[in-house]
Amino acid sequence: MLSWRFCVGQAIDSVMVSRCAYIEDFTDTNYAIAVDSFDVNGLLINSYSYDTSWNVKGRTVNSYSPSRLLLYQVMQWYDTSNWTTYNEIINLYDLNDSIIDARDYSYHYNLGVLTDTSCYRNSYSRDTLNNAVTNFRYNYVDLTNTWDTNYATINYFDSLNRVTRSVNETPGPSGYLEVHDSTWYYYLANDSVDSYLQFGTTGTMAADRYQYFYNLQDYLVQLIDSAWYIPTQTRHADWIRQYYRDTSNLVTAVSFHYFIDTLGTVDPCGDTTTYFYNASHQQTYHSIHYCGFGGNYGSMAYDSTGNLIHQDYCSYGGMGDQHCYECDYSYYTFPFTAGIHLTNDIAPGIRIFPNPSAGTFTIQNLRPEETTTVQVINPVGEIIYRDVVRGVSEYFVSSNLVAGIYFVSVNHRSGTEVGKLVVQ
Numbered sequence: 007m008l009s010w011r012f013c014v015g016q017a018i019d020s021v022m023v024s025r026c027a028y029i030e031d032f033t034d035t036n037y038a039i040a041v042d043s044f045d046v047n048g049l050l051i052n053s054y055s056y057d058t059s060w061n062v063k064g065r066t067v068n069s070y071s072p073s074r075l076l077l078y079q080v081m082q083w084y085d086t087s088n089w090t091t092y093n094e095i096i097n098l099y100d101l102n103d104s105i106i107d108a109r110d111y112s113y114h115y116n117l118g119v120l121t122d123t124s125c126y127r128n129s130y131s132r133d134t135l136n137n138a139v140t141n142f143r144y145n146y147v148d149l150t151n152t153w154d155t156n157y158a159t160i161n162y163f164d165s166l167n168r169v170t171r172s173v174n175e176t177p178g179p180s181g182y183l184e185v186h187d188s189t190w191y192y193y194l195a196n197d198s199v200d201s202y203l204q205f206g207t208t209g210t211m212a213a214d215r216y217q218y219f220y221n222l223q224d225y226l227v228q229l230i231d232s233a234w235y236i237p238t239q240t241r242h243a244d245w246i247r248q249y250y251r252d253t254s255n256l257v258t259a260v261s262f263h264y265f266i267d268t269l270g271t272v273d274p275c276g277d278t279t280t281y282f283y284n285a286s287h288q289q290t291y292h293s294i295h296y297c298g299f300g301g302n303y304g305s306m307a308y309d310s311t312g313n314l315i316h317q318d319y320c321s322y323g324g325m326g327d328q329h330c331y332e333c334d335y336s337y338y339t340f341p342f343t344a345g346i347h348l349t350n351d352i353a354p355g356i357r358i359f360p361n362p363s364a365g366t367f368t369i370q371n372l373r374p375e376e377t378t379t380v381q382v383i384n385p386v387g388e389i390i391y392r393d394v395v396r397g398v399s400e401y402f403v404s405s406n407l408v409a410g411i412y413f414v415s416v417n418h419r420s421g422t423e424v425g426k427l428v429v430q
Contacts, residue, residue: 038055038056038057038063039055039056039057039060040053040054040055040056041054041056041426043426045070049068049070050068051067051068051069051070052065052066052067052068052426053066054426054428059430060362060409060410060428060429060430061362061430062084062362062428063083063084064081064083064084065081065082065084066080066082067079067080067082071099075097075099075105076095077096077097078095078097080093080094081093090115092113092114092115093110093113094109094111094113095108095109095110096108096109096111097109100132100137102137104130104137106130107127107128107129107130108127108128108129109126109127109128110125110127111123111124111125112125112126124146124147126144127146127153128143128144128145129145130142130143136167138161138163138167140160140162141158141159141160141161142158142161143155143157143158144156144157155177155183156176156177157174157175157176158174158183159174160172160173160175166197168193169191170190170191171188171191172188172189172191173187173189174189186206187204187206188204189202189203189205190202190203190205194220196224198224199218200217200218201215201216201217201218202215203216204216212233213234214231214232214234214244215231215232215234215241216230216232217229217230217232221251221255223255225251225255226249227248227249227250228246228249229246229247229249230243230245230246231243231244231245232244242265242267242269242270243265243270245262245264245265246262246263246265246272247260247261247263248261256281256287257281258281258282259279259280259281260278260279261277261278262277263276264276275298277295278294279292279294280293286308288312289306290305290307290308291303291305291306300322300323301321301322302319302320302321302322303318304317304318304319305318306318315334315336316332316333316334316335317331317332317335318331318332319331356369356370356371356372356414356423356425357369357370357425358370358425358426361425361426361428362430363428363429363430364429364430365405365406365407365429366402366403366404367402367403367427368400368401368402368403369401369414369416369425370399371399372398372400372401372416372418373399374396374397374398376418377394377395377396377418378394378395378401378417378418379392379394379415379416379417379418380393380395380401380414380415380416381415381417382407382412382413382415382427383412383415390407391405407429409429409430410429411426411427411429412426412429413425413426413427414426
């Protein structure tokens with residue numbers, strides 16, 4: 007694995023500003039660096055990705071409602087001259103802040119030219135009594151640019167607002183929605199799921215029964231799927247999943263086995279996942295063993311304040327193929343006080359151009375009617391440039407900044423705005 011790290015920042019706060027990823031397999035080696043910016047509520051508003059020479063490669067920009075719900079996300083790549091959007095997510099909520107519509111737009115390019123678009127949509131209907139989801143529909147746009155319903159789910163509830171029945175529908179030969187299966191839910195006295203039955207429509211009414219078993223603290227310890235087999239008109243257990251827990255009810259291992267005959271004989275060759283935790287109940291290591299097909303291994307490391315600072319993950323296939331992922335995380339302390347928020351090129355506010363820059367740049371969208379204090383802050387919070395201006399809407403900065411990430415703070419009477427600057 008890689009023996010050095012190419013990251014900036016310090017692990018001194020709970021706000022992550024960069025993560026470095028190293029990916030390896032037999033045919034490809036890839037490096038990536040991401041720098042994240044947050045608002046005063048700790049919400050991620052943008053994430054820029056770079057190569058190890060700090061050339062910008064892409065970004066993700068988020069916007070939120072006043073109640074901190076994700077309204078909009080755009081994912082873009084940088085094609086050496088401008089930003090090209092390849093994915094957008096748009097969410098819509100009702101007055102209770104419950105999601106009622108979610109759309110995912112994908113844009114496809116060939117040699118930089120837009121060749122196709124597609125969109126997936128999830129829409130939800132809710133009742134007026136308890137705002138519970140009563141209908142869920144999944145749609146997509148077809149080649150004629152019309153919405154086609156792929157499937158729908160209708161939920162029915164009891165007086166305690168628990169789902170008692172869920173009916174799934176899919177388009178039939180005539181194009182209309184037809185019932186595909188129906189699931190019935192049963193509960194224990196503590197509202198935990200006791201079991202549920204799923205009825206299909208293939209041949210006769212085939213059914214799967216899922217049974218849940220809990221310990222004295224109401225934590226799941228076992229799950230069994232019993233299937234009804236149409237040709238023989240018999241029912242027997244199809245698979246079993248067992249959860250092993252420590253005294254804190256943390257899952258230490260999960261075993262997954264198939265039943266190989268009608269008598270319920272358990273297949274001894276099962277898949278097993280084991281977990282390890284630190285004193286703060288944070289997962290530090292896990293391994294997944296696939297019987298006869300290799301396994302996956304992952305480890306996590308944390309700093310003294312509980313922040314994740316390093317993560318490894320490797321997958322080993324049965325044919326000897328290998329894929330590994332390694333990631334570092336760093337953090338940054340910034341004076342997040344009332345009126346301070348981070349900005350980007352899409353949201354209203356200051357604009358830094360060019361960005362990335364060679365050290366000289368222009369700050370646009372200043373407020374000429376106000377006295378403005380301009381500061382450039384390095385990744386450890388030191389002010390390395392400061393000036394006070396008035397009567398200008400743009401301000402030019404010429405500096406000898408070394409390559410890296412900086413924060414440009416613009417303070418005026420009505421508040422403070424902070425933008426991110428990349429110097430190459």
